[in-house]
Amino acid sequence: MESEIWTDETKKITSKAYGASGNFIGGKKLELMEIERSQPNSDEVLIEILFCGICHSDIHQVNNDWHNTIYPCVPGHEIIGKIIKKGSSVQKFEIDNIVGIGCMIDSCQNCKSCKAGEEQYCLGVVGPTMTYNGYFKPDGTDYNTFGGFSSHIVVKENFLLSIPSEIEIERAAPIVCAGVTTYSPLKHWGVKAGDTVGIIGIGGLGHMGVMIAKAMGAKVTAITTSEDKRDAARLLGADHVLLSTNEEDMKANETTFDFLLCTIPSSFDINPYVNLLSPRGTIITVGLLGPYETATNNMDVAKYGRSIAGSFIGGIAETQEVLDFCATHNIAPHVEIINIQDVNEAFDHIKNEDVRFRYVIDMKSLQHN
Numbered sequence: 001m002e003s004e005i006w007t008d009e010t011k012k013i014t015s016k017a018y019g020a021s022g023n024f025i026g027g028k029k030l031e032l033m034e035i036e037r038s039q040p041n042s043d044e045v046l047i048e049i050l051f052c053g054i055c056h057s058d059i060h061q062v063n064n065d066w067h068n069t070i071y072p073c074v075p076g077h078e079i080i081g082k083i084i085k086k087g088s089s090v091q092k093f094e095i096d097n098i099v100g101i102g103c104m105i106d107s108c109q110n111c112k113s114c115k116a117g118e119e120q121y122c123l124g125v126v127g128p129t130m131t132y133n134g135y136f137k138p139d140g141t142d143y144n145t146f147g148g149f150s151s152h153i154v155v156k157e158n159f160l161l162s163i164p165s166e167i168e169i170e171r172a173a174p175i176v177c178a179g180v181t182t183y184s185p186l187k188h189w190g191v192k193a194g195d196t197v198g199i200i201g202i203g204g205l206g207h208m209g210v211m212i213a214k215a216m217g218a219k220v221t222a223i224t225t226s227e228d229k230r231d232a233a234r235l236l237g238a239d240h241v242l243l244s245t246n247e248e249d250m251k252a253n254e255t256t257f258d259f260l261l262c263t264i265p266s267s268f269d270i271n272p273y274v275n276l277l278s279p280r281g282t283i284i285t286v287g288l289l290g291p292y293e294t295a296t297n298n299m300d301v302a303k304y305g306r307s308i309a310g311s312f313i314g315g316i317a318e319t320q321e322v323l324d325f326c327a328t329h330n331i332a333p334h335v336e337i338i339n340i341q342d343v344n345e346a347f348d349h350i351k352n353e354d355v356r357f358r359y360v361i362d363m364k365s366l367q368h369n
């Protein structure tokens with residue numbers, strides 16, 4: 001493939017991709033297109049993409065649900081690939097190394113957050129540079145980046161991740177987003193052995209949260225709206241399963257949990273979940289990047305000293321940490337491998353909650369277009 005994508009050092013790299021042009025209603029239909037990438041600079045590598053996971057945020061971004069999408073939009077930020085070219089100053093990685101790329105490909109590297117290893121909270125002028133859809137904080141220009149639903153990507157060495165040999169590469173892809181998104185708050189809020197933890201929503205994020213919290217030694221309850229997920233949650237390691245649609249069971253579990261991790265990706269009523277928290281308990285939202293469906297009842301928050309907070313992916317070092325954690329504890333996402341030609345159908349299944357638990361695209365299928 002390498003010889004097919006450039007002819008000399010001065011030319012752009014042309015890659016195949018699946019993206020949304022914005023010409024369809026909501027921009028939601030993905031179609032085959034060509035994109036251009038620059039040749040790698042001295043501190044960058046060129047990667048042939050092998051696998052890419054599908055995150056629910058890909059659907060939000062393609063549909064412009066957050067009103068910040070730059071079209072054409074090529075999603076995908078759960079990337080596993082092989083280095084096929086590297087810049088002269090790259091030292092930690094070699095040609096043919098298998099590497100991961102998560103939600104970011106750059107940041108200012110100089111602010112307080114970046115120096116603390118939390119590039120996702122970069123305080124630079126434009127914030128972190130996301131793997132697709134440009135800057136996190138647009139500066140008035142239509143700066144665009146293209147993600148992993150493509151044949152190749154160029155990434156700085158400092159934003160590459162090593163994939164432990166214990167993890168199958170097609171199953172490693174969701175760890176660099178879904179894995180770190182759940183691991184980071186569990187670690188930051190100090191979840192430890194014996195803590196009572198509830199994971200709300202047992203999908204792509206939530207199933208990782210159950211396995212990681214269990215490996216941390218917590219007593220884990222999977223909280224779901226679906227009776228059909230009861231057995232699956234048990235297989236993931238959940239000690240208990242709580243149906244949030246069962247008012248009696250929800251009432252019986254009030255003031256029970258030290259920590260709740262909420263992975264629901266769309267607007268919802270947070271109040272019934274707040275009441276599950278024990279005194280000084282904390283609920284963290286990682287799935288919803290928008291307003292709650294209803295206002296929070298602050299009496300229920302204050303009377304038990306509860307906390308409501310949010311968390312956003314994780315830094316590069318922390319992403320490497322969760323990859324290593326998963327390797328040590330024999331944790332691997334539950335995935336269904338699909339071809340890129342089936343991606344629109346996969347989006348529909350995710351929106352309808354018909355998939356358990358993460359679609360991963362075998363990017364070799366892109367070569368057949």
